[in-house]
Amino acid sequence: MNLLQKRCPWAARRLGAAIFFLREYFFPFGCALCGASLITADETWYGLCCACREEIDAAAGRAGERCDLCGKPLISEHGRCLSCRNGGERAFDRVTVLFPYTGKYRKLLKAYKFSKNLALGHYFAEKIEEVVKDLPGEPDWAIVPVPPRPGKIKKAGWDQVEYLARLLEKEMPVLRCLKRLPSKVQKELNREDRMNNLRGRIVVKQKPPETAILLDDVMTTGSTMDVCAAALKESGAKQVYGLCLFYD
Ligand SMILES: [Zn+2]
Ligand SMILES: [Zn+2]
Numbered sequence: 733m734n735l736l737q738k739r740c741p742w743a744a745r746r747l748g749a750a751i752f753f754l755r756e757y758f759f760p761f762g763c764a765l766c767g768a769s770l771i772t773a774d775e776t777w778y779g780l781c782c783a784c785r786e787e788i789d790a791a792a793g794r795a796g797e798r799c800d801l802c803g804k805p806l807i808s809e810h811g812r813c814l815s816c817r818n819g820g821e822r823a824f825d826r827v828t829v830l831f832p833y834t835g836k837y838r839k840l841l842k843a844y845k846f847s848k849n850l851a852l853g854h855y856f857a858e859k860i861e862e863v864v865k866d867l868p869g870e871p872d873w874a875i876v877p878v879p880p881r882p883g884k885i886k887k888a889g890w891d892q893v894e895y896l897a898r899l900l901e902k903e904m905p906v907l908r909c910l911k912r913l914p915s916k917v918q919k920e921l922n923r924e925d926r927m928n929n930l931r932g933r934i935v936v937k938q939k940p941p942e943t944a945i946l947l948d949d950v951m952t953t954g955s956t957m958d959v960c961a962a963a964l965k966e967s968g969a970k971q972v973y974g975l976c977l978f979y980d
Contacts, residue, residue, distance in 0.1 A: 737902055744902075752776045752851050764843035764852055765836060779843070779851030788840070791832055802954045803827040804979055815923065815953070822954065823961035827974030828867075829951060830859050841950065841978050845892050856977055857899040864904060864945060867973055873943035874907040875900055875975075878960055879934070882914045892949050900947075907944075910960055911935045918956070926955035934959050936967040943971045951976040 737744040756776040762769060763781040765788070770776045778785055797806045799813035801822055806813055816822065831837055844852040864875070877897040897906050915933040918926050944964050946957055951974070961972035 741902065749773050749777050752854075756851075761843075761847070761849050761851070764849055765839055777851060778855040779849050780855060785855070788831065788837070791837070798829065801826060802957075803829040803951070803974070803976065804954075805829075805832070819923065823958050823965055824946065824954075824972045824974050825961075827951065827954065827957055827976060828863050829976045829979040830856070830863065831978055833950075833978035833980055837978075845888070845949065848890060850895065853895055853899055857896055857903075860896070860900060860947070860975055861903055863975060867943075867945065870941075870943040870971070872941050873945065874905040874941040875947050876907055876909055876940065876944045876960075876964065878946055878948040878956060879908075879910045879912040881912055881917070893947060896949075897947060905941070907938075907941055909936055909938045909940050910963065911937050918952075923953035923955050926953055927959060930956060930959040934963045936963050940964045940967050940969040942969060943973070944969045946972060946974045948974070948976050950978045950980050952980045 736747065753773050753776045756770050760769065761779060763775070763784050764779050765784040766781060768781045768784075770779070770781060772782070775781055780788070797810065798804065799806055799809075799816055800811055801816045802813060803826070804813045804815075831840065833841065840852065843849040844856070875897060877893045880891055880893065897908070900906055911934070913933045913935060915929050918929060921929055944961075946960050946964075948957065951957060957974045957976070961974070964972050
């Protein structure tokens with residue numbers, strides 16, 4: 733498949749589409765949002781029925797005002813969220829969050845992450861490509877996946893961010909230059925404790941690109957992005973942008 737991808741990306745895409753079409757026929761996942769049967773090749777490729785795909789596209793477009801630094805949806809603030817205003821400098825230059833993570837849109841992440849609905853990866857990857865096109869491009873840039881906490885993969889069974897990175901790699905440069913050393917689980921910690929928990933635990937394995945675009949699935953306080961961005965900048969990256977599927 734990799735060789736085919738290199739020699740003839742068009743045929744690889746058709747073969748991939750056929751595999752997902754057959755998979756849906758024999759082991760139906762249905763639309764990740766409404767559960768409807770998926771019929772066309774496009775629907776089985778994205779794991780979403782046409783109507784739901786159109787709806788999410790529109791919802792992502794009108795997600796309301798976002799913090800111009802961390803990408804968090806703003807409620808009563810303008811320009812910058814309270815936590816970015818009070819929290820001082822961030823190491824990243826800007827984070828873009830792709831999808832709303834409210835109500836039924838939570839189903840999207842659950843279907844991808846926990847039910848391993850890989851077709852959704854195609855949808856996410858395409859949306860990521862659209863955002864990357866709009867970021868100020870430098871000649872030396874690459875997507876840098878946020879590394880998972882050691883042990884997390886064993887528990888979850890697979891690495892959702894790495895799977896996206898592999899899809900994106902077909903279209904753009906991806907550099908896995910970060911490594912994460914063992915640390916406490918972040919879930920119960922606040923932003924400051926998260927920063928302290930992670931500091932020194934993110935290691936740069938090889939020279940980072942001048943412009944790095946950090947890729948992660950869910951952003952909670954932004955501290956993981958922040959620590960990764962700081963490590964990249966200390967190792968020579970000039971700009972670090974962040975791309976996240978959802979904001980929790
Ligand atoms: Zn649907
Ligand atoms: Zn913010």
